[in-house]
Amino acid sequence: MLYGWVGKIKKIDLSSNDISTIDTSKFIPEFIGGKGISLKIAWDMLKPEIGPFDPENILIFMTGPLTGTIAPTSGRGIISSISPRVYPNPWFTRSNIGGFWAPELKYAGFDGLIITGKSASPIYILVSDGDILFKDARNLWGKGAITTQKVIKEIHGEDVQVLCIGPAGENLIRSSTIQHNLGNASGEAGFGAVMGSKKIKAVVIKGSGEVRIAKPNQFLKDCKYAEELVRNGVNIAGMLNSKVALPTNANCSAACPCNCSWCKARKNVPAKFGSGFLTTVTQCLDYSYSQKWNVSEYDRPEIPDIKMKALPGFNGGIDIHYLLNDLGISEREYMCFYQWFDAFLQVNIEKIKGLELNINSMEFWFNFFRMMTRREGIFDVFAESVMRSADRLEELEIPEKFWKRLKKVAHFLHPAYGFPEHRLGRAFESQPSPIWLFSMLHWAFDTRDPMSNHHQSSFIQYVFPPHHGVPVPLADVSFNKIKKVYEKIFKNGDVIEPGFDPIDGKVKSAIWFQHRSCVIDSLLVCDWVFPRTFTSFKNQLELNGAKDLTGDIDVESRLFSSATGIKMSTQNLEKCGERIYNLERALHIRNYNRCRKIDESIEWICEFPEKSDGTKLNKKIFNRFIDSYYKNRNWNLKNGYPKKQKLKELGLL
């Protein structure tokens, strides 16, 4: 009998209407769940020539062994597919999404769904306690994501969980999202368009089943212990508060005991949207880009062509968020288009083929995104996202002399793979050294914006000046205390010294974060909370007085072991993380010719100075980082392929 996992993954072929079952036990415990199992399935099923909108592309909804249990922050799921967003050539990647759908999928009897093929007409898939039904969705086609959920809940009851797309996904907008509830989204990878290409309007899940636990008493004990660690007081980022309950807060996901800044998005909500509006991305952008954005701060001459400005619609207003969530477009796309159009204005281009760039007016954006989802006229170009639009400036009738500049700005906003800059400290938030160095290493080898890797490695930024994006509650935490934590975990506290050295140490710790990110994306738990490199305290005073800030990095293995009954040490769990990371690498080498040259695509932006401390690197230093990385991973120095010996060691060969 399986514990933790429910045991079945359903494969649905929409072209032939075939539904088959794959046993989860084929993949466990080696690939854990979530990201790991999705990658193994992709490895087995995806041929190199398949594109994102081909019927043969697979869309995988996957959960982990902890999903649906009481383990803190375990209510998440992961969606994987070939991402149309990736630039220049789409490839397979993943997108972690919170909410309540993933536990429901397990209660319905499945660890995951694999959808392939293409339906002839719009449908929604109803997953109900072991049954899978296709329902006609022609009347829902064209409706917004929030309206769609309302209609579906009227038919199937308030308790069903709905993953759906808006008009953006239907019309294959490359930055379209899969939406869930009010603001949960699989945002960055453009999977809404994959769902749209398969003519699936929604996946509706209803389950009354169970997730069995191997050692219920021990698991409850472990969960309570973990909960204390994650919710008890102030953590290093000053974000997770204690049992302070604000009536305006709502959790983004099931089984989350934290009261982090994402929960606080319900504040200042106009009555017209009902009693509240919760969206995670909204919160991120609101926080970083309305309150903390200061034009003068970003107006640095060293960063050519980019003068960041605060976005309209973020200052307490939520209309634009509601629109984007309803249409199903990533909010980061709005952020990038705004900055990109601003670059047009800077060279006195005020009109693009009759479209006046009134970028500070909300009316402009409301029109813009609605037209974009209809792909009319020049909006057909914008629907391809900023990076691809920048390749089609001729069609937009932009004078040739501006092409280079405008392309460069687009590239600056999307430093690699067509994903918006995140935690590199160049275009958006500042990330003083060495934090951007960790981020750079994550970016270099990942397949997307490496959010789940750099969230934890970036948290130490809050004790570095300048404290950007978050208030400064931690001035009393000395650098030495942070260093001690790194000494304990990496046996080398110097890795958080601001300079490049020790390169080897920095690389090793980045690799550790990458393995742990694979683990949390596979279990699945929240990357804001795990791994617990730092502990949390009841209050600020206790934090200031604490001698040791080290958390407990064994929590995940404890939870895994007592939930599944499979004894797993932290070391073995990290080995699974390494296996998953190498499998992703192998898949990308086989299908997309991933090589050292692609890994180096992040390097150019690091030659510009980081915006708060001005640190930068050059090709030579970058190559030292890459060499060290390959060496530590036992990958081939020339092309970045994992060596046979490494693959054998991981059981992949």
Next chain:
Amino acid sequence: MIKSGKIKVNKELCSGCGICELACSLYHENVCKPSWSRIKVKRKFLQLEFEPQICIQCEWPSCFFECPAKAIEINLTTGARYINEKKCTGCAKCARVCPLMPDSEIIRYKTINGKKIYFKCDLCMDRKEGSLCVEMCPRNALIYIKK
């Protein structure tokens, strides 16, 4: 009639996380299964309204008086009105007479070997630390009031 302690719900503080449901089913049934939980969070996700529903341990409990099998018993320490699963015949009378049902799902049933067995909140009477959902709720939306 001996009075009972009760769990008071402050729905304004509930954030809908469902930890109470999972804790309840894990403690009582050894599985994570919200549909077998003695507490149910009624959620309206699109309105962000969450309301935990749980037995209010009536002073004069209809279920107690109406149960033909005398399966509803009273715990002397906490005063909890609980269903003795061994005696329950699955007739559903308790659920029918509960003044809070069907608006709230207070008394639910599970099917074991084809037989319906009803269950409801017993305030975790055999747990010396008291009600687990109250202990686990991260927002203090549940409070235990002694009898």
